[in-house]
């Protein structure tokens with residue numbers, strides 16, 4: 001049994017990809033999509049995907065491609081990952097995956113069998129989303145996303161953070177505010193904070209078409225359980241005190257800078273990277289907040305210690321530094337999963 005980072009994460013047994021997660025090519029016997037962010041979805045979906053109903057609906061709305069899905073499969077259990085609506089971590093029992101009953105007798109157990117693949121995750125309950133619960137996970141190998149795997153990435157408690165954002169929105173209620181975050185995730189949480197924590201029902205919330213499409217996909221996927229109040233933003237329109245929420249990749253776009261200048265607006269950026277001064281300059285933001293859909297450093301450490309696996313594989317961000325920290329400070333066998341690494345069998 002082994003795990004590799006190729007196109008997505010491959011969980012292999014006897015050289016065969018039994019489970020492939022978050023890849024562009026669905027080459028696994030079983031294929032998992034942890035959530036509907038573009039870098040985690042199959043370019044050409046396989047016959048059946050293991051994912052949540054919400055992920056299937058949002059991915060379909062974003063890509064225009066429908067696919068069959070199941071929320072359970074033999075050997076695979078999905079649990080809430082707390083990253084975005086529909087996101088799931090996968091608990092994978094490689095022995096039980098893909099109808100191996102016939103050859104079960106000759107199985108050689110050479111390494112971890114029960115993996116937890118977190119995908120992108122957050123342990124925090126925030127806005128309308130429940131956090132990932134590591135206490136609910138039993139696994140002897142953990143593949144963990146380590147975007148913020150350095151000690152400097154420690155974020156304030158969620159209630160403080162949301163209150164600080166709401167305060168800033170209220171303090172600047174006499175001018176248009178431009179807020180930037182990912183179209184799926186941050187953009188909905190910003191609408192929620194702007195509406196539900198400021199108590200300001202009067203102030204209009206406007207969103208880009210992309211964000212509006214994601215809003216509607218989530219509303220459909222949750223069958224009205226969630227709804228968002230953002231109305232379409234027309235960049236030529238004059239503004240007074242509106243809250244405009246736009247995708248973070250548009251923060252420096254000319255049309256945005258023009259509209260912000262013309263309307264005497266302020267720009268706010270939202271990301272864990274707000275801990276770094278450079279984030280503010282990159283987006284030309286007036287203010288930034290470390291609002292994120294990922295774990296901070298302490299939450300990553302606590303997740304590992306709670307699951308307490310025999311081996312930890314780190315992925316994304318500060319994967320090497322975090323693996324080294326786990327080894328030296330906490331005595332775990334840990335190593336980064338590097339893309340296209342030939343094998344992890346030399347690992348000891």
Ligand SMILES: [Zn+2]
Pocket residue numbers: 035037083120
């Ligand atoms: Zn993501």
